Amino acid sequence: MQIVKTIKDKCKLCYACIKVCPADAIKITEGHAKILPDRCIACGSCVRICPYDAIEYLDAKKTVRGLLKSDEEVIATCAPSISGEFNDITNYRSFVGMIKALGFSRVCEVSFGSDLIGLEYRKMFDNFKGKYFITANCPAVVNFVEKFHPDLNENMAPLVSPMVATTKVVREKYGKDVRIVYIGPCIAAKDEAMRFEGDSRIDAVLTFEEIRQMFKQAGINENNVEYADFDPPIGGKGSLFPISRGMFQAVDINEDLLTGRLISTNGSENVVEALNEFEQFTSLKQHLDLFHCDGSCIMGPGTSKGGQKFLRRSLVISYTKKRMKNWNKDEWEKNVNEYEKLNFSREYVNRDTRMAPPPEDKVQEVLKKLGKDGTENQAGCGACGYSSCREFAVAVCNGLARMDMCHTYAIENKQDYIKKLKSTNEKLANTKNALKESEATAQKEKEKLQELSTTTNEMFNKLKAGIIIVDNQQKIVLSNHAFINLLGDDAKEISDVVPGLVGAGLENLVPPSVKNFFNYVLENNKSVENKDIHLNDKLLNVSVFPIRKHHIAGAVFRDMYVPEVQREEIISRVSEVIDRNLNMVQKIGFLLGEGASETERMLNSIIESYQKDKKR
Template sequence: MRVIDFRDAKCRHCYKCVRHCAVKAISVKDEQAHIMIDHCINCGRCLEVCPQNAKTFASDMDRVKGYLRQGFKTIISIAPSYAGVLEFDRPGQVVDALLKLGFAEVRETAEGAAMVTNEYKKIIRENKMPNIITTCCPSVNDLIEKYYPECVPLMAPVVSPMIAHGRYIKKLYGNDVKVVFLGPCIAKKQEAIGDERVFGAIDAILTFEELAIWLEEAGIDIHQCEEKPMGNPDPKINRLYPVSGGIVQSVVTEEEADEYHKVYVDGLENCMEMLECLKQGELTHCFIEANVCEGGCAKGPASARWNTSYVKAKVKIENEVSHKAAKELPDMSTEELKKKFQDNRLTDRMPTEADIREILKSTGKYTPEDELNCGACGYPTCRDKATAVFQGKAELSMCMPYALNQAESMSNVVMDVTPNMIFVIGSDLKILDCNKKAQELLGVGREEAVQRYIFEFIETQDIEETLRTKEPVIHKKIRLEHGKMTAEETIVYIENLDSVLVTFQDVTREEKMKEQHYNLKVETVEMAQKVIEKQMMVAQEIAGLLGETTAETKVTLTKLRDSILEEED
């Protein structure tokens, strides 16, 4: 199922999501980013960093409201991270707010954590596994199954606290009850609905962000609510699960302390580094708490709206926790809490060396020295990006240096082939830049030209006037090369450079043709004048014979002459 994705956005030349996706589960097609479901571990990092806020999330809000409208007994399993994320005066106010929304009961997911803790302790006491990786974080579980399948045998075969709690609530109240998990994690959606191994334990997922929207719509202020108790016994130290190191503290007591070395790792890159160490056999007999989110679940991607400080959240959660083991454990067997993890490794088609070289050549990389490995495209090396192009995940145009070179090359081509003379002149009248045609006008190369002043070559009254007034000069006729060239002068002020762009368009040929055309018309007029004079003489003679006036003939012929001259104007 598709839990998260991007709306249509201006992804061209951005690729921030690709850069921040450690597993490269984002493809770019037609300049639009898309999440590849089979590659994604639903950590939500891409959605946090997207500068256009182009995220979409498969919300269960309508489903949950539907359960309540239809009268289903619906129970909330609330993640213990609520204590560090939501704003309240007393924890029980959160319970009252949820009851006001229509839920039948509010229970802490930490109750499920207590069951998981008990199972972890059993595994530690058995002392059969060379290393034990906790399996509470669904993103870590996906990471191992898809990208580090060699480490699957090291995963504790236990469901997450959410699944344990959902199964227990349904065992307690019957399968007709609806269980809704409320927390800061978007990966829980995939775990609850998309994983057939645990399907049915949880009916819907709500995030803390969605809860805030719902409470606002319903006009419920948590601070104005009464304090009401949770529906479960105190899970005590198991409320520490959402903070970094909280699982280790809950599980490894003095009794188990000597059995395994306790380690907690949070942050995706750190988890990947830890898994690489396990692959290489560099860690032995460790109990490893692994969490994709830095700082633990308290910094989950659906909690950032309120909590900007992990330290603040950690302190708030720890203030609500009793550092004692839970006494009243729910009646759940090891079999009911078991989960078998599996090798789900990806099988992407890999390019040959010839394929990679061909793709690299397409972006101007012919030698290893051409491979800048700048990472702007989102991939660590040019070869990695070429592999992604081969697999259909990336586009050639994503290479920023190549795109820039192409743009600059096209700009240089235009500048070099244009027949116009183009200068950029500074406020001190120094030549800042000029194209080839301009260099021909000056009679010097670019390197020498940019060391000299424009007034050494041409008159500069118009340039100085534009620099002073910032008013442009448009298509003004001037003479250059000591009167040998006629040019149309255009001068535009460049504000951010305090300089001017000067363009001279050589119109000498056009002016000569216009002059020749004018001379031809003058000759025609002169010939017409002679015809008029002859006609006048003839007309006078004819007029005398016909009784017509000479004036009428003169007016007609004069109009003919004037019409020819008016064409020039």
């Protein structure tokens, strides 16, 4: 189950989360930051830093409400850092009363678990026999070691955290079947709770933010609840656990600089550096007490935002002093003797998610694109979220970052893009002007073509022979006046409505034999020449020829009763057309959908026909 995830609609790509993530567990993809669960250590640094509330963690309120509504007994275990978080509540007993008002049967403080674990660490450090340990009280540190320093697993102290230790004690005292909800400042505790079963099982983890929300939703405040004390066993100085070195002071572990062997530090950068040096230098010879959050648990990501670190530290110390005034040491020792026999050991898992270093030539290639000239190991501006340009280049090679996350690179690319855009705009402007010129030229050509079309139509209509163009549907595409005159008055009336008989069906105008001629020509792409037909009181000679294969055919109709002189005149005119107006005929052919060669053949056919008649 993913503990931390982003709300992509809220992400503004400010890269603040990348800057604070110690695990490189954030990838920029699809326009937003994405948490990589396999690499995430659930430290919550990104949750705290995001200025847009675009990162959220697993909400346990619904689960807890379900537990509280059940018939089972539900006990709350509360981290001792409550005194630093709830400074608005005047008395800790009011706080305990508010928790019980939600429906919890008991409230136990984790300080007793801190006492028990602190005593175990003291035993281990006093008898370490040359092997140095890393404390396991911070679940974010445990996750970081298992995923990014798995070779140090054997140096991790084999002890559970105070949260888990308290859970074991509560189940030992109040029953194995009780349900336990931990309330604390840590998001990583939600992840830690999922790793334990049996008497170590924690049924839910609420952060301080979540418990505040539950108080508000239930209308609970310290003025409408009764005082209540923590349920036993009561802890001692373990209440100091949430501040740095607090647990070790509680059990008097030696921290003397000369005689002690313990380094205690907190904060993500310090933790990473301490682990790197612990693994690298055998001469370090110190135990490490590490807390991921700066200020230890009092500044956990599950606490209220805007808290003051040193004020919270002071409040924890004051709270512990106040508790110790009425502390029953004998009762405490009795409880310690009773519960220290429980098994507080644990094991660690190798969850190595380290990435192999990318090839150096790939890194250098990215650095070159970034405009680096040998200074890439310097700190860099940090705007991308990475501490150096080289670290950023490695992230790019590993697929965790994009080139445009570098502001310098993005600005340079933007400038290049602007230059290209300007150049493109200039080309578009030139193209636009060229288009205007082309449109003007085309318009002139269109006007010339219209003029030519008018001229050719006039000449077409002056031909003495009837000419017709027909498509493959036997519909007239074009006809001249001579053809209409040959057909008679009915055709003339139709032509008055439909000029040139365009679109008229051929079968309604000519004998069936002519229609059959056209069928033959269109199907076989062969001409039918010099066929005599009777139409009304006329004897016509018909020649049908293909113009466009299977699609367009033309025909010439000659009135056989026209005097021979007229035939000679037709022959003369057609010859003149062939000799002087071939170009014009080609234009006619273009307009009629036929080639110039077909037109020439048609006209030659007319000449040959008349010449044959003349010879006869």
